[in-house]
Amino acid sequence: MSIPVVTAVTGAPWESALVAGLEAAPNGLTLVRRCIDLPDLLAVAASGLARAVLLSAEQRRLDRELLDRLAASGVAVVVLHAQGDDAAVARVERLGLRHTCSADAPLDVLADTVAGAVSDLLAAPVGVTQSRTAAPAPAYDRADPPPHPGGPERVPGRLVAVWGPAGSPGRTSLAVGIAAELAHRRVPTVLGDVDVYGGTVASMLGLLDEAPGLAAAVRLSNNANLDLRALAGLAPEAAAGLRVLTGISRADRWPELRPAALEHVWALCRELAAVTVLDCAFCLEQDEELSFDTAAPRRNGATLLTLERADTVIAVGAADPIGVARLVRGLEALREVLPAVSPRVVLNRVRPGPVGPRPHQELAAALERYAGVRDVAFVPDDRAAFDVALRTGRTLAEAAPGSAARQALERLAAELVGRPAPRRRRRVLARAGR
Ligand SMILES: Nc1ncnc2c1ncn2[C@@H]1O[C@H](COP(=O)(O)OP(=O)(O)OP(=O)(O)O)[C@@H](O)[C@H]1O
Ligand SMILES: [Mg+2]
Known part of the structure; x- marks a missing residue:
């Protein structure tokens, strides 16, 4: 024919x-x-x-x-x-x-x-994001142990998307914290801000939020001018082993994060670092359902593409009745849009106040009952630690190393890479009897 x-x-x-x-x-x-x-x-x-x-x-x-x-x-x-x-x-x-x-x-x-x-x-498989032309992402088995780039047989790095429903449950705090803990474990890490409703990673880390970052990487990639060296230049190290791709500081710049090019940027991130942690926006709405123009730019395209491509999705909810209700609905929406994604659920800001004297049990029971989630990780409410971090533009690992929230982030990072944390000096001192 x-x-x-x-x-x-x-x-x-x-x-x-x-x-x-x-x-x-x-x-x-x-x-x-x-x-x-x-x-x-x-x-x-x-x-x-x-x-x-x-x-x-x-x-x-x-x-x-x-x-x-x-x-x-x-x-x-x-x-x-x-x-x-x-x-x-x-x-x-x-x-x-x-x-x-x-x-x-x-x-x-x-x-x-x-x-x-x-x-x-x-x-070609067609995902929820319509891109079928970007450079193919390197093959990577989700069950594989985390890669360590640099050797002759470089294994593509892993993508971890941190997502959560509306209501500021702590997506950015967790993305920054987990990325910092990975770098602390000497796992080369990229922290990327892909929040299309306005990124805050740069301000959380005291970086210039007008830095070209991710939007520039996407622009170069769109014109076939982005390679590993250019990407490394746009993602400078904020701490040893932690590169940061800052996001769009203003919400109206969302069209700059084009999914077609973003896919290529993520594929390159897999070459640049062993793990790339991506701070995603909350909204999963597929805008084209609202409009007949299926080729129009879609605000949530970047979020959907990132969640679809990620090897691990961390879904963060706030540990109070409203936060849990939003998370339950959010998980439902995630399942509808991306049925293959099975997120690691984390409840943040856990405290007895809004849920009762045994918050872990209460919260775990509610999530199992309403969302069928059996395994939940918890991050305690630790205002003092986050306040010091925010005031000084540093990570919890630097600003509040002994805090309870930092320990929870350490555990989440350990889960991702399956490596114990480097031994703490405190413990060494304790063993020495000091
Ligand atoms: N475990 C915690 N204990 C105390 N405060 C926390 C904790 N986690 C996050 N916060 C605080 O909650 C606020 C919102 O956090 P964050 O900006 O990370 O949320 P978000 O989900 O990224 O919000 P946004 O919708 O603006 O992207 C910040 O002030 C942060 O310091
Ligand atoms: Mg945020």
């Missing part, structure tokens, strides 16, 4: 030869339209007229976002380049595209390439 294709090669010197060739000897391709610009191409793609597009490598707006939108419309992409233009091929490959063809290749070669692109697109 002939594959309906469109071209988007306006201005390329080989355009007329290509079109004349396709019209004279289609070789299994039917040229249904010559698109004059990208809006034209996107409209045709959305109409379902074409199965594939022949795109010029010289197209200046050939970026991850465009590829993502074409993939979402079910249109495969083949990039045509001038013969011997290795730079164009390399750029296209950095965008995660495998189907390229020299513009002067025989038409049967082009037809084979198009057929390959179409069957790859059909075989």
